Amino acid sequence: SGIQAGLIWLNGKMVPQEEARISVLAHALHYGSSVFEGIRAYATEKGAAVFRLQEHTERLFNSAKIIRMPIPYSADEINAAVKAVVKDNGYDACYIRPLAFRGGESLGLNPLPCPVEVMVAAWKWGTYLGDEAIEKGAKVVTSSWARSPGNVLPTKSKAGGNYINSSLAKADAISAGFDEAIMLDKEGYVSEGSGENIFFLKGKKMYAIAHSVTLTGITRDSIFHVARDMGLEVQEVMATRDELYTADEVFMTGTAAEVSPISSIDFREIGSGRAGEITREIRGRYMDIVTGKNPRYDHWLTYVE
Numbered sequence: 318s319g320i321q322a323g324l325i326w327l328n329g330k331m332v333p334q335e336e337a338r339i340s341v342l343a344h345a346l347h348y349g350s351s352v353f354e355g356i357r358a359y360a361t362e363k364g365a366a367v368f369r370l371q372e373h374t375e376r377l378f379n380s381a382k383i384i385r386m387p388i389p390y391s392a393d394e395i396n397a398a399v400k401a402v403v404k405d406n407g408y409d410a411c412y413i414r415p416l417a418f419r420g421g422e423s424l425g426l427n428p429l430p431c432p433v434e435v436m437v438a439a440w441k442w443g444t445y446l447g448d449e450a451i452e453k454g455a456k457v458v459t460s461s462w463a464r465s466p467g468n469v470l471p472t473k474s475k476a477g478g479n480y481i482n483s484s485l486a487k488a489d490a491i492s493a494g495f496d497e498a499i500m501l502d503k504e505g506y507v508s509e510g511s512g513e514n515i516f517f518l519k520g521k522k523m524y525a526i527a528h529s530v531t532l533t534g535i536t537r538d539s540i541f542h543v544a545r546d547m548g549l550e551v552q553e554v555m556a557t558r559d560e561l562y563t564a565d566e567v568f569m570t571g572t573a574a575e576v577s578p579i580s581s582i583d584f585r586e587i588g589s590g591r592a593g594e595i596t597r598e599i600r601g602r603y604m605d606i607v608t609g610k611n612p613r614y615d616h617w618l619t620y621v622e
């Protein structure tokens with residue numbers, strides 16, 4: 318298979334990837350009744366460190382609560398599983414995927430009778446949008462797929478089923494030759510990328526997209542701290558696509574994408590048409606924090622040793 322995940326934690330046991338099996342009649346496989354997290358561990362001087370593990374686990378439990386899925390483990394047990402997966406696989410840096418899902422019991426739409434299974438896997442994953450996109454900036458396109466309104470899908474939950482919406486947008490963007498999609502809400506306001514939050518800069522003013530249908534990004538929150546350190550005032554705003562077209566800099570944030578500069582949107586060059594200068598500085602500071610080079614943020618790191 319493409320993903321080399323080594324040892325996977327499945328329902329309380331550490332098993333080799335080939336043996337981490339579930340039922341083809343799992344409710345989640347048919348109806349998307351799962352919740353997941355995306356976490357990164359980074360190589361630091363003190364070994365592998367998981368970035369903001371507490372916050373990711375808390376969001377996992379909130380995602381599950383939203384879709385009425387009781388996770389049969391405590392937050393401490395999930396945290397221990399995450400650390401064990403990184404440690405037992407001997408990773409210095411990796412991407413970590415905890416997943417809780419409704420297993421096989423009945424295939425009526427009602428998920429409540431189905432047992433909840435949990436797995437944590439981790440693998441090596443480089444830059445999400447490609448090294449070139451980090452250097453030159455990503456080319457993005459506004460998707461024809463609108464973000465689901467809050468009364469259609471619970472977008473504050475990282476629920477598997479929600480991601481049909483994101484993967485439709487991502488696939489169309491890639492097929493059209495772009496690196497990523499920007500998704501609008503049904504009224505035309507910018508919500509987020511298929512798996513990233515959006516920021517933009519005009520002069521020395523920095524703006525973060527604030528929207529009821531976006532995921533509450535943990536990277537986004539981290540960037541608020543970075544901006545404050547740089548003396549930048551961040552305002553949370555609703556914005557239409559044309560406000561992004563005329564920004565000096567636009568960038569996306571996410572655990573996978575980290576801080577990814579945007580060089581064009583819908584064929585309009587953003588600023589200089591390259592990775593913006595302030596974006597580069599923000600990215601540099603973020604990478605320092607996640608790799609343990611900024612002692613002020615050491616409390617965000619969970620060392621696996």
Ligand code: PMP
Pocket residue numbers: 355483509510511512513514531532533534535536537570571572573
């Ligand atoms: N929006 C969506 C839809 C996402 O899937 C993600 C990735 N989890 C994000 C935003 C960014 O969130 P985070 O910074 O916590 O990874």
